[in-house]
Amino acid sequence: MTTLPSGPVLVLTSLHDVTADVVLRVLAERQVPVVRLDPGTDLHTGAALTATYRSGDLRGTLRTPTRELDLTEVRSVWTRRPSPYQGPPELSGQERRFAASQSLWGVGGILASLPGAHYVNHPWNNRAAEYKPAQLVTAQRSGLSVPSTLITNDHEQAREFAAQHAGSVVYKPLWNTPYAIDGRAQQVWVRDVRPHEITPAVAVCPHLFQAKVEKAFDVRLTAVGSRVFAVRIDSPDLDWRRRQSLMECTPLAVPARIARSVSAYLTTFRLVFGAFDFAVTPAGDWYFLECNPNGQWAWQPDPVTDSIGHAIADELQRALEHEPARPPGPVVNVDRVSDLPGMLRAWR
Incomplete structure (x- = not known):
């Protein structure tokens, strides 16, 4: 033995x-x-x-x-x-x-x-699960709905993508790279993007553009093994992380089908823990946005x-x-x- x-x-x-x-x-x-x-x-x-x-x-x-x-x-x-x-x-x-x-x-x-x-989690599994393209592919294979997403360094492709979605497109970084201006740390938040704002500067590096989900609220779902814990997040901001003092968090039940897909997602990446972000529409549809394999969670309601x-x-x-x-x-x-x-x- x-x-x-x-x-x-x-x-x-x-x-x-x-x-x-x-x-x-x-x-x-x-x-x-x-x-x-x-x-x-x-x-x-x-x-x-x-x-x-x-x-x-x-x-x-x-x-x-x-x-x-x-x-x-x-x-x-x-x-x-x-x-x-x-x-x-x-x-x-x-x-x-x-x-x-x-x-x-x-x-x-x-x-x-x-x-x-x-x-x-195992540190090597954490690293593998941090790549957003891999997250999107795995979410789809796990049965989760994913907003239409484009990753490109071609500004014409990016403009066409934004135009196809009637301008309802957001930009988000592929990684939270440390960035400072005049010695002061800066944060790149998720933000709305219009076609005319997309310039040839996109060629510098890949950019992630995503169709904006018309959401009723956000959800942070924290998975630990087979257990899931979720809170509904109501915020005046597109990116609720920007002004967390203004958001309201309420414990939320997780639909069984979402819990099953989250479990499949963790299994694919060989994770024990994952902090998932979803946008939920007025019709009750859950859209996967990302999963931080080592996300913070102690900011949620005490229970x-x-x-x-x-x-x-x-x-x-x-x-x-x-x-x-x-x-x-x-x-x-x-x-x-x-x-x-x-x-x-x-x-x-």
């Missing part, structure tokens, strides 16, 4: 990730051991990672100034929001870029290859946020189902479970 890992849950995220804190509180209440690591920064502040590969043998350790973790005992990995691999801050130029690249392929490769660990947090904790605890009964383990070797701030910092 295969022996599954029975050690801690490994949470890969930054120190200030408040969304992760929601799940860590649940795991603390359940007395599930947790290790929190931000590999992009912690390995430059005293932590060390080692993996040894031999025929028939695999070993690995994570060491901090005060603790040591056997990587083969990690039961599950939650890939939340770790900092990018940028290299040691004391380096500069190509030396820092070289160190950052080696960290991505070395550290990232080790943490993505822990034997027997259950990933939520929904709490349910999602418990569902993720259930997934991370999944290896327990295969273990014999044993006394509860410590939470990151902290004696008092109520000492949450200390618990969250214990492995730094």
